[in-house]
Amino acid sequence: MIMIRAIVRPEKTNTILAELNSAGFPAVTKIDVVGRGKQKGVRIGDVIYDEIPKEMLMMVVGDEDKEDVINIILKYAKTGEKGNYGDGKIFVSPVEEVYTISSGKKGL
Template identity: 70%
Template sequence: MFMIRAIIRPEKVTNVLSELSDANFPAVTKMDVVGRGKQRGVKVGDVHYDEIQKEMLMLVVNDEDKDDVVKIIMKNAKTGEKGAFGDGKIFITEVEEAYTISSNTKAL
């Protein structure tokens, strides 16, 4: 199993979630997050915005589904703007075990 964490632009979340659901990946955790990338924020005029609003999507998938989920997120989270920064990042980590609390059983 793999945990996929995708930090994406807020305006892309609805489309990403819709496409994941259509591909039979409906179980997602969504959180509002703030942060900055290597560009160190954004400067607009004299104002520097150090923390940029993003959304983090988290989901756990079987090994054979990892690449499909990453492709869906990449395709639907990208702005397509040439030279644009801030489209986000995807982090993938292995999950050794997962449990369903209500049934006290191993998940997946």
């Protein structure tokens, strides 16, 4: 199993979630976050905005679904044809075990 965390622009979230759902991946946790990337925020005049609003989408999928989910996020999170700074990041990590609290069942 794989945990995928995607930090994306808030205006892209609904499209990404709809596409994931259509592809058979409805289980997602969404969290409002703020932060900055390599560009160290955005400078407008004398003001530097270094807490830029983003949304984090988290999901656990089977190893065989990893590439499909990543490709959906990459396709629908990108702004413009080539993408832009601030479009986000995707983090992928292994998951050892998953349990459903209500049933105590192990696994997805």
